[in-house]
Amino acid sequence: MTEKSFKGRVVLLTAGPTHEPIDPVRFIGNHSTGKMGYALAERFAQLGADVILVSGPTNLHTQHTGIRVKDVTTADEMYKAVLKYAETADIWVFAAAVADYRPKVVADKKIKKAGQELTIELVKNVDIAAALGKQKKEWQFSVGFALETDNESANAKEKLSKKNLDMIVLNSLKDPGAGFAHDTNKITIIEQDATHTFELKKKSEVAQDIINLILERIDG
Template sequence: METTLKNKKILITAGPTREYIDPVRFISNESSGKMGYAIAEALHNLGANVILVSGPVSIASTFPNHKTIKVMTGNEMYLECQKHFDSVDIAIFCAAVADYKPKTSSEIKIKKIENEVVLELQKNVDIAFEFGKLKTVNQISVGFALETNNVLENSIGKLKKKNFDLVVMNSPNLNEGFGFDTNKISIIHSDLSTHNFPLKNKKEVALDIISSIKINLRSKQKIGEVEIKRIA
């Protein structure tokens, strides 16, 4: 029997965050949001009930605007996700949330006075980690690992630390990842099995990721059926 994602409640984060130094300056990254939006569009077309929490992006999307929650900072994204954590079947953490934010943020534009300034940073909220502590056995959590070195080792560490069911791995190479329409990924599952994919359009990559989620969902369903039989 084919596994369906129709009517499954799915939370997706996408895009970058902006951590403001003052009203016109911020810390951010190169994430375009294209991968997260491609996944959201594909799942919506499959009949899933998708909630998309998006950082600031400039892309055209077919995903319904009324199902998109727009935020700026990592903390805003965390607070919006927090509202849905308990009720989702699947969470896909595709957003590139800034790891650090300014310790203080000025309400007015900081004037250029000195040749050098010191900017104090503090660790930002790790949304996927916080969700990992709350995740139940019936929920599926998907993470992303963009690494420049020790890709597999670092991805396995992230998989375990954040209680992911699978991690999508990639590197910021030419024509891949941030800002591009294509991506070359590998997917590592909780049993540490790995599936490598060739360079593809992000819409195709989204379908590969969804197929891996379905495999994981089938495994959980089988385990649940075995447990029911044992109880019976």
């Protein structure tokens, strides 16, 4: 692999959490920091890719000139940004932790505390990777991420086919030192006919492992 293996290729990458507003003050969020997605974006860019990084709210910044950051807040905004750039991208990497549900109604004023109980009704967000899977062309390569707390491998395999993904990166919350907020991660990469397990590593090294496998597949 040369240092410019992705030269001339466009990578569309999502990263971070989404925040789904309840009212102007409150939201439903998740513990994704975006570190894994940003590490991937940096590595792709170092290898010559033209990266479009659709990022949910994080505290991360990237200076790499090969990365164009599109900031979004909600799953719906992320979906629209992804739709805008998907067609021209050679590789899609869905590393964001997108909220599955959003509040059905968003209050335009801060909800006052009144009763002892309160019920929030949620409706499903679009499954971005699955929706994109339906429009994927033969020449496009799609990578999903899954975070599972039980029955990991079976769930990941199911997602692989349902979302028309070429590869899924599985994070398990069971591994100490892996996942949210950590600078290390322990992943399993699942393909239709193969499973690759890796040791606990720095996220920059994990990014390299993922990218190496993508490169083997698209150049193979």
